[in-house]
Amino acid sequence: MQIQIGNLTVQNATASVVDFAPLAKHIGPSLPFLLGDNAFSNMTVDIDFIHHRIALRNPSSQTKPLGAVEVPMTKADNEHLVPVSIEDAPPVMFELGLGNSGEILVYQSYYQAHKLLEGRRFSKRLAAGTGGFIPETVATLRSAEFAGVTFVNMPAAFIPTAQTRDPQTPADLTSLHAAAANGDAKAEFAYGKALYDKLESLS
Numbered sequence: 001m002q003i004q005i006g007n008l009t010v011q012n013a014t015a016s017v018v019d020f021a022p023l024a025k026h027i028g029p030s031l032p033f034l035l036g037d038n039a040f041s042n043m044t045v046d047i048d049f050i051h052h053r054i055a056l057r058n059p060s061s062q063t064k065p066l067g068a069v070e071v072p073m074t075k076a077d078n079e080h081l082v083p084v085s086i087e088d089a090p091p092v093m094f095e096l097g098l099g100n101s102g103e104i105l106v107y108q109s110y111y112q113a114h115k116l117l118e119g120r121r122f123s124k125r126l127a128a129g130t131g132g133f134i135p136e137t138v139a140t141l142r143s144a145e146f147a148g149v150t151f152v153n154m155p156a157a158f159i160p161t162a163q164t165r166d167p168q169t170p171a172d173l174t175s176l177h178a179a180a181a182n183g184d185a186k187a188e189f190a191y192g193k194a195l196y197d198k199l200e201s202l203s
Contacts, residue, residue, distance in 0.1 A: 003039060008056050014038045037078070047098070069147045085145040089114060102127065103155040104144060111158050116141070127157065135160070 003010040020031035044062045046055040064070065073096065074081045083091035084104075092110065111117060122139035137158040144154045 003035075005035075005056065010039050037080075069149075071147045082146070086110075086114070086116070087142050087144075091145075103138065103157045104141070105159055106141075106156050107159050108161040117158060122158070 001013045001015045003013050018034075020034070040056070042059075044057040044059045046057060048054070071082050074093065076093075080096040081093040082096045084094040085091045086106070095105070097105070106116065117137065117139065120139050122137050124135070124137050127136045137160075139156060139158065141154040141156045142152065144151050144156075
């Protein structure tokens with residue numbers, strides 16, 4: 001597939017078909033497509049979050065900007081990993097996920113080992129993703145350090161380990177999820193409540 005972005009043309013990009021209608025329904029704007037890692041893997045991606053701009057550049061012509069901090073990045077299972085320290089603990093590898101518009105995600109193996117939810121105020125919710133609704137616990141971390149910068153009072157979502165083959169749609173809720181995705185309001189409410197009840201049982 002050929003992709004045109006401004007005056008840049010990306011040749012031979014790989015594409016997959018995903019129904020974003022359920023997700024778009026909950027976030028507002030329509031989602032005709034998402035640009036993924038495949039489109040960016042051979043370019044230098046310069047993102048200006050403050051001014052809502054992105055530039056895609058030829059890596060061979062780029063030099064390290066003055067004052068920039070170089071962070072080691074590894075790749076495992078098609079995910080980019082970078083070192084992050086949570087509340088002064090030794091750095092561990094976290095997924096660098098720019099597609100996540102929410103909080104830092106902390107998975108169960110880490111937050112249980114470091115007892116991050118013990119004695120901490122938290123709440124529970126259902127988060128919408130490309131695969132449906134995901135149960136999450138949300139709380140505030142005292143600090144998180146990345147690239148030499150310490151962020152304080154960081155919102156975080158604590159993600160439980162999947163208890164079924166599909167972490168986003170448990171096997172016993174598959175038919176209910178399908179009905180909800182097709183616009184059945186009662187099924188959507190019932191599906192959300194069932195997922196919330198499952199989250200309650202995991203906590």
